[in-house]
Amino acid sequence: MVHLIVIYDAKAERTRHYRTYLRRHLTHLQQSVFEGDVTAGTADEIRETMDGLVSESAYDAAVVYEVSSQSYLKREAYGDDPADDKHIL
Amino acid sequence: MVHLIVIYDAKAERTRHYRTYLRRHLTHLQQSVFEGDVTAGTADEIRETMDGLVSESAYDAAVVYEVSSQSYLKREAYGDDPADDKHIL
Numbered sequence A, B: 001m002v003h004l005i006v007i008y009d010a011k012a013e014r015t016r017h018y019r020t021y022l023r024r025h026l027t028h029l030q031q032s033v034f035e036g037d038v039t040a041g042t043a044d045e046i047r048e049t050m051d052g053l054v055s056e057s058a059y060d061a062a063v064v065y066e067v068s069s070q071s072y073l074k075r076e077a078y079g080d081d082p083a084d085d086k087h088i089l
Helices: A012-022 A040-055 B012-022 B041-055
Strands: A002-009 A028-029 A031-037 A060-065 A073-079 B002-009 B027-030 B035-038 B059-068 B073-079
Touching: A002 A040, A002 B027, A012 A040, A028 B002, A028 B027, A031 A040, A031 B012, A040 A060, A040 B073, A060 A073, A073 B041, B002 B041, B012 B041, B035 B041
Parallel strands: none
Antiparallel strands: A002 A031, A002 A060, A028 A031, A060 B073, A073 B059, B002 B035, B002 B059, B027 B035
């Protein structure tokens, strides 16, 4: 498994495309940020899908961060953390 | 140096507190996402500041991700990437 953080920036009318897709694989952390553990294959699919969605609109942008193991990632959450109940870290 | 990704969620009237502070140390990637390389000391200061800001409002939340070396982080950007000119990765 690999750990992904996915962020995107899109006009209001396009955000649902990102959310509907990303919700299938990751936890919706806040606004335009998703996080979670997926297989390497799913990580590749997510990158391809982000590439495709972003190419549909000149305004859109996205970044997919991957860490091969959570042990490389120090994560400190402040306030409410939707990832808490998913035991992300 | 360590590599940080900082995300926050705050009501509109409070976002400037986060942006004004984070801009001093990191690149503003999009909406409520900042990223960049800082010293370990600055990373600790950023965590303390996020903790302090979040504690001021029940609604606010933030997550600070730290990767000790960029070699552990695979980063794919799609569309415009403000970090590009800062040679983040």
